[in-house]
Every structure is written in structure tokens, then in C-alpha cells.
Amino acid sequence: MKKILLILCLFLLVGCGKAANKVYSLTLNNKTFYLGEEYTKEKYGESIGYSEVSSCAFEGLDKTYKYDHYEVTTYPVDGKDKVYLIYFLDDEISTTEGLKLSDSYNDMISKYGEKYKKEGNLYTYTLGKTNLNIIVENGFVTSIEYAHEI
Amino acid sequence: MKKRICIIIIFFLSLFILLNRLVTPKYQTELIEGHMIKEYYQEAKNHEVIFIGDCEVYANFSPIQMYKDYGITSYIRGTSQQLIWQSLEILKETLKYEKPKVIVFNVNSMRYDKPVSEAYNRLTLDNMKWSQEKINMINSSMLEEETFLSYIFPILRYHSRITELTKEDLDYFLNEKNITFNGFLINKNIKPYTSFPEQRRLPSYTFKENVYKYLDEMVKITKNNNIELVLIKAPSIYPYWYDEYEKQIIDYASKNNLHYYNLKKVVDEVGIDYNTDTYDGGLHLNLNGATKLSKYFGKLLQDEFNLTDYRNNESVNSIYQNKILLYNDAIK
């Protein structure tokens, strides 16, 4: 009886809340990058290239930092630069779940399943406010991009 | 009693109208791009060339420069990230006012088949005069979170600005100043080219069917009105203009007997130097770049389309002499 009560109490205490806000993250060399987090040099390291892209009327919106195998793009929110895109440049790195450029369509399905949204060649997997955008051409992955909703 | 009620209603209605005006951005010192669409209405409508398109037209071409050099009368009806269905409506609206010889359309917007941002919608639409075209444009540009009503009553969109009003809102409550010269937005800053993000792979390089539909409509309207539709791609390094895009435009132009000029290809001939002639590292040209490009493109227009040299027309010339004085002052 006590056990049941205890379980009931635990259930009431912890249970039934809204699921934690899950997002996609990218782990490289034991470092995990979270989409939507603030970009800092300390965490992301020295970049090998940097560019700012303004758009029609709004200046300096996107900042892109280039690293050896990927690019990180930030977007200002309340004066802080938040990471909203991570784009793979080559097949030297793979996603946290193990997908890399030049892998096959079947690799993608075995790692991410069939719960995608498809638009042309673009397969989008969504987790919370983050998307994993994968382009598949002729059965092979040709583009991998993590994106956070703006 | 009835009279009193009428007075009360009229009072609140006026207050409501004044508040709408108060909270709507004036686009005079900040986000000035929102003011451009409005300035056309007060112009004398005597243009032989009308530009339509996104920032790649209003930043890169100077009508006053073209007048100075060739006597061409032109106006840029460009707005920030003008989408193709917006360009089409602006074209239709323009034809209600005047009948130019040439319409120049910048094809950069072919890549967008869906509205992109509410802010850009606002910059293009807030100051547009009410017309059937505006109604069409709102309907085809609204994002999910927007409402038509908020375009009629801006207070529904901008009411939260009431706690953020600035001096600009009071200074320009009644009168606004013009910020362009025939639609050209002068930018004298220099920011040399450094680098841009790597070229992305796209899920598709083919322009969407609905985008072509709008372009078809433009072709049809201009043909029916005996207007030359000229397609251009303005010079810029970014966003990337893919080879696949280029091929489609070339094919489309030849199929429809249109002129297409990819001005990216003549950068050297024009003399554009991305170290000195751009204000944002290679997306748009600054005053220097725009002046060079206007000299080149004005010549091209004059040679190809048999345009009138209005410098010999006294009434037009006197208008432009005034504009030139102000322009010379602004570019100093």
C-alpha cells in the first residue's frame, strides 16, 4: 500500500507535465551545439571566415562564421546573436545521430525514420522549434542543415 | 438626443483616425524604405521607363543620373524585397497613371514563390494608395499571422508602438519628406567585399509554376499595351544567382521575345569595383556604383528603345532641373 502511495505521489509530482522543450543539437568533438543558443567565441572557437549578410531593408541581420567543415549562422534576438543555422560543408562531420553528406537515402531513413515533411528533394525533420533539413539527390544526401525557427 | 449621439460617434471616430495615424510608422528616419511606394503618387507622370522589382532596382539605378546624361525620364517603383506578384500589381497600378515605353523588371524575385516576411509586406504596402491592386497585393502577400483588417486599420498592427513613440512620429504627423530621387535611394557608404556564406545546395533550382504565371501576366499586359518588357539581373555577389536560374530566364526571354540583360556579366565593362562601389560588401551598389551602372544602362536603353531626350522639352526639363539641383546637393 505504501509503495502504491509513493508511486502515486511521484506520479503526481513529476508526471504529466508538458514534455521538455526538445531541440536538435549537434555534437562534434565532444562539444554539443544547441540551435537557438547564444553564439560565443569561447564555445564555438575561432572561425576561419566571417561574413555579414544584410537583406533588403534590414542591415546586418545574419552573421555567418565559417569553420573547417561547417558554417554557423546567427540572428540577433534582443541584442544577442542566437545560432539559427548550422550548415555542413563536407562529409568529414556527421550529425549527432550519425548522418553525413554522401550517405544514402536509406541511411537517412534508418537514422531519422519516416516522420519527415517532403518538399521536392528536401526532407525536413522537426523537433520542437528546430528543423533538420536534408536534401537527397539521386538517392544520396547532398545537403545537411540544422535550422532554428526565427 | 440623436444629435448628441451623432456628435459622440463623430468625436470617437476622429479620435480613432488620429490614433491610427499616430501609431503608424512614418518611415522618415528609420526603415525609410517604407516611404518609397508613396512618393510616386505626387510625381508628374511623364516617365518613359519604369523600373519594378526589389532593392536591386532602387539601390542600383539613378534616374536623375540617366536624365542628366541622356535625357531619359524614368522612375523606380521598387520596394524592399518586392515579390513578383507585388511587382505585377505595381505594374498594373502604374498603367492607370501613365503609359511608359519600357518596363524594366529585375528577375531576382523569381526565386520566391511565397511571401517571406511580414515586415517587408508592411514596407511595401503600408504607404500604397488604396486600389484594386493594393487589395490583390495584400491578399496574395499576407502571411498566416496577418489580417486584412490590420491593413485597413493600422492601429491593429501598430498599437503597441504607443509606448514607443519617437519624435519622428510627431514631427512627421502631418507632412512627410521625400527620401528618394525618382525612387532611387542614395547610399554613400562604402563596405568592401570580403566573403559570403558558401553557396547552398537547393532542393530545386526550377522557378515555381505560380511565379511563371505572374511573369506571363506581366508579358501579356505589356504586350497588350505596346510596352517593351525588359528583364534584368542587377549586379550583386550575393544572394547567389545560380546558373540554373540564368538558363531559365534566357530561355523564357527568347521564347517570349523579351530583352534580358544580366548586368552581373558586364561588371568589368561598367567599371564596378566591389571594393569601393558597394555599401554592404556586394549585395547592393552604393552611389558610386549606381552612378556607373546608370551611365551604362541609360546608354543601353537609349540605343535599344528609341527613347526621347527630354532635355529638349522645356516643360519637362524645368521639372528635372529642379530635381538635379536637389540631387547634386544630396550626392555631395
Place this chain on the structure above:
Amino acid sequence: MANILLLIISILIYASFGLKSLIFIVFSALSTYLAAKYMYKNKKLIFYSTLIINILILVFFKIISFNNFLNISILVPLGISYYTFSVLGYLIDIYKEKYQPEKSIFNYFLFVMYIPYLFIGPISRYDQISKTLYNKRTITKDNFFNGLIRVAWGLFKKYVIAGRIAIIISTISSNPEAYFGSYVFLALILYSFELYNDFSGGIDMVLGFSKILGIELSENFNSPYLSENLREFWRKWHISLSTWFKDYVYIPLGGNKCSKIRNRINLIITFIVSGLWHGINYFFWGLFHGIIVAFTPKEKSDFKVLNITLTFLIVSFLWVFFIYPDSLTSFKMFFSIFYKFNGIDLINNITKLGLNIPNLIIMIVTIIIGIIVDIKHDKLKSIYNLKIDKKLIIILSLLLITLLLGIYGLGFEKSNFIYSKF
């Protein structure tokens, strides 16, 4: 005729939220209507089977909507908590032969589906509403303007007062790691005002709109934060819900016609059930309210202001279960008030919670206006006797202020009726 139109409009609006939802509400309405009609045949069987099926449907949706670990995404029928209670109340009353069953199926469906109260209540009681809902509809000038005043005031409370507070609450509650201690204290006090203004503002709109149609619904709030103890609070807060629980849970349990201990247990059980009705996460909220009410002495002390303040603080503190997603976080954050009080930090960061200084001032001023209106409630009723021109000025001023200062549209979270998820 006008009532059939009202029913059709209600059904259409309801159906626009999803046809699946419509099936459930029609099932509840139809099953209870038929059960009441034919109850004379096999009273117990019909009564209990209908009761249990309807309760099970409610419980099913309650559980799935609060347990996303089951990973089922099913649209919970709009207003299920409210209409289920209404039909169950009716069913029980018929069983107890309190009144005769409604003969007309149209009338009965209108009682269940009258759209204004399906969103946020009040929970309708057949014996009360049948006196006003089935009358011939005539819209009088007085009802029209008085109803509009009520609607405008509701809009003001919901969008100007509650909407603005909601921004601060959501900043604080969405980031428990950064905002603890004094932030939680601030959030709880403010949440009292947010919930009250949001919920009672919505009710004002329902009552005002009904008034325009000539339907007099009963009040759901009676200045609850001016209560001197929790017993009184529960007589003044969400009255339709508390009387429902009183009539259909507390009294059947034995009410106060039994030993003192049993009476306390009855109270606690009633509040726990009420908590669970709000959702499984609200178990402790119900429990604590139950315990405090059970041990509240009937007599009040003489210090009126002190009593009101204490009651308000208790109520505010217990809202903690409404702010955080689960009970564990709620406890943790509540206790952080006492051992991590960081008042200076809060003052330094007050403008970083989503509202700038002008908005903070508007928030405080409008909260005070709300309080004054509650205190002067009786005197303000004379507004309803003013001449039409004066009423019109009041209505248009309220609407204009709400348009200008309300929190709605782009740029801010669309604030939904907080209570409609229950």
C-alpha cells in the same frame, strides 16, 4: 424561431473547431436528453450507465490532454469540462426528481450548446437557465447598451490588464533556472491578477453578450480577492464551478450534516476532485485548498484588511501549480521564494521581463483600476441607469483604450482564454 437560429449558429461555430468535437458534444447532449426522457423505465440502469459513460469520456480527454508521454495527439472537444458538468448536473437533478425533464430536444440542445458559455463557462444549470434561455428573444435598447458596457469592460480586463501581465509571467515561468526567489513571488502575485482579469473578463463578455440577447446568466465572480478567508473566497470565485461541486460532490458525500471530522474529509475530497478536474497536475492545489478550507474557522477576526491580505496571499501562493508545468517544479520554485530571495536582483532587472517602463506603469495603473472597480462594485452599478449618450461614451472609451493599449496581434503571444483548457 430566434432560439433555433441561436442553436444553429452555435452548432456552426462549434463545428468550425472540428467536426470530431461536434460528435462528442452531440453524444453527451443526446445521451443525457434521452436518459432523462426515458429514465422512468429503468431508472437506476439508465442513470448510472449514462453518468458513467459521460464521466469516462471526460476523464479520457483529461488524461490524454495532460499526458503527452502517451504521445497521442487528439483534439480535446471544446468546452468538454463545462458541458459535461452541465449535462451531468441535469441528469442528476432529473434522477433526484428535482424538476421535470425538458421535452423539446431543441431547447435541450440549446442549453448544452449555447456557444458563448462553451468557451469559458459559466457552467450552466438547467433549472436556472431555462427561465431565461427559452424566452422570446427581444433586444431592448437598455439590454443592448448595458450588455455592450459589460463586453467592453471584459475586453479591457482581458486584453489590457491580463494580457500585459501575461508577458511577465511567461518570461518568469518559462525559465525557472534564471528566475527564482523574488521573481516567483512577483509572478504569483501578478498571476492572481492575470488569471482573475483574464477569466472574469471572458465571463464579462459572455454575460454581456447574453444580456444583449436578453439572456440573464448568473454571475461567476463576486470580487473574490476581497474575501476575508478561503471559505468566502470559494463562494466568490468561479461560482458556477464551486456550487456545482458543492451540489454534486460535497453534499452527496454528506456535506456538513455529519461529524466534524467527516465534514472536513468531505471538504478535502471535494477540493481534490476539483483540482483533478483542472488536471492531474492540480492535485496538490486542490488538496491544499481543501485542507485550508476545512480548517478555516467559521468566524472571521476583526482585522478586515489583514484578513483580506492573508487570504489573497494564500490564494496567490497556491496559483504556483498553475504557473509551472509540473508539481515538482512548482514546489521547488515556491520554496525558492524563502531561501533564495533576490529582491535587489529583481528590481535591477524589472525592465528585462518583457515590459518597458511605460508598459509597467500601464500595468500597475490598470491593475489598480480593476481593484477599484471591484471595491466600488455596488456603486458602479448605477452606470446601467445612465442615459444612452453617457453609456455610449463609456463603451467607446473602453473600446478605444483597449484597441490602443491591449496586448493582441503580432509581436505578442496570442493570449488565449487561460481557463478554456480545463
